[in-house]
Amino acid sequence: MIVSEIFYSIQGEGLLAGIPTVFVRLAGCPLRCRWCDTKYAWDEKAGARYTVAKIVRTVKQWPCKFVVITGAEPMINPDLPQLVKRLKASDKHITIETAGIAFIPALPCDLMSISPKLSNSTPADPALAAIHEKSRLDIAVLAKLIDNYEYQLKFVVDSEGDLAEIKQTLKEIGNVDLEKVMLMPQAGTKDELLAKPPMVAQMCKRTGFAFSPRLQILLWNNERGT
Numbered sequence: 001m002i003v004s005e006i007f008y009s010i011q012g013e014g015l016l017a018g019i020p021t022v023f024v025r026l027a028g029c030p031l032r033c034r035w036c037d038t039k040y041a042w043d044e045k046a047g048a049r050y051t052v053a054k055i056v057r058t059v060k061q062w063p064c065k066f067v068v069i070t071g072a073e074p075m076i077n078p079d080l081p082q083l084v085k086r087l088k089a090s091d092k093h094i095t096i097e098t099a100g101i102a103f104i105p106a107l108p109c110d111l112m113s114i115s116p117k118l119s120n121s122t123p124a125d126p127a128l129a130a131i132h133e134k135s136r137l138d139i140a141v142l143a144k145l146i147d148n149y150e151y152q153l154k155f156v157v158d159s160e161g162d163l164a165e166i167k168q169t170l171k172e173i174g175n176v177d178l179e180k181v182m183l184m185p186q187a188g189t190k191d192e193l194l195a196k197p198p199m200v201a202q203m204c205k206r207t208g209f210a211f212s213p214r215l216q217i218l219l220w221n222n223e224r225g226t
């Protein structure tokens with residue numbers, strides 16, 4: 001597998017925010033989100049070649065139960081099932097971070113952390129926008145993921161106007177447990193993050209959706225490997 005990076009940090013987002021966690025970032029993502037903070041991992045060759053055994057050995061150097069497999073987009077990697085199985089056999093708690101654009105059945109993961117991409121993610125460049133729009137939202141895949149896995153749904157909020165699109169997306173997916181829906185502010189830097197949460201918090205109070213922090217930005221200003 002092509003691995004962009006493996007590092008030990010604190011989970012910054014979602015239900016498990018605050019828990020020390022090892023992150024395995026796999027290379028390759030077909031989307032081109034405008035505000036993506038891991039552009040360096042977009043290319044499927046953007047990293048070093050690891051065997052599954054080497055990834056597991058690297059993860060195990062830290063005495064840490066929690067592992068996040070992230071990207072780029074890990075659900076498009078054909079070797080993902082083997083990696084998840086091997087990590088599970090080492091008694092790890094496994095979260096998969098995904099945009100929800102591909103389905104793989106029967107992964108022994110503990111949490112499918114799905115972040116469907118709204119239109120606020122579309123890049124300005126028309127060529128990139130065309131690639132992005134082709135696959136950013138697949139309602140059938142999202143429905144399958146939530147029907148088959150323990151999940152959380154995290155939406156990146158850029159402005160008040162995003163709420164109507166979030167509600168429409170949830171309606172189209174259907175069968176969503178609204179207690180598993182989280183809103184988090186779009187921010188690439190600590191300054192942006194400090195400016196936006198009041199708007200997102202008010203949105204959460206109005207809707208009952210949970211607020212997700214982004215501790216990796218607050219603590220380390222989104223530096224690579226944090």
Ligand code: SF4
Pocket residue numbers: 029030031032033035036037038039071072073099
């Ligand atoms: S899906 Fe994730 S990794 Fe891919 S472009 Fe969007 S934010 Fe970046």
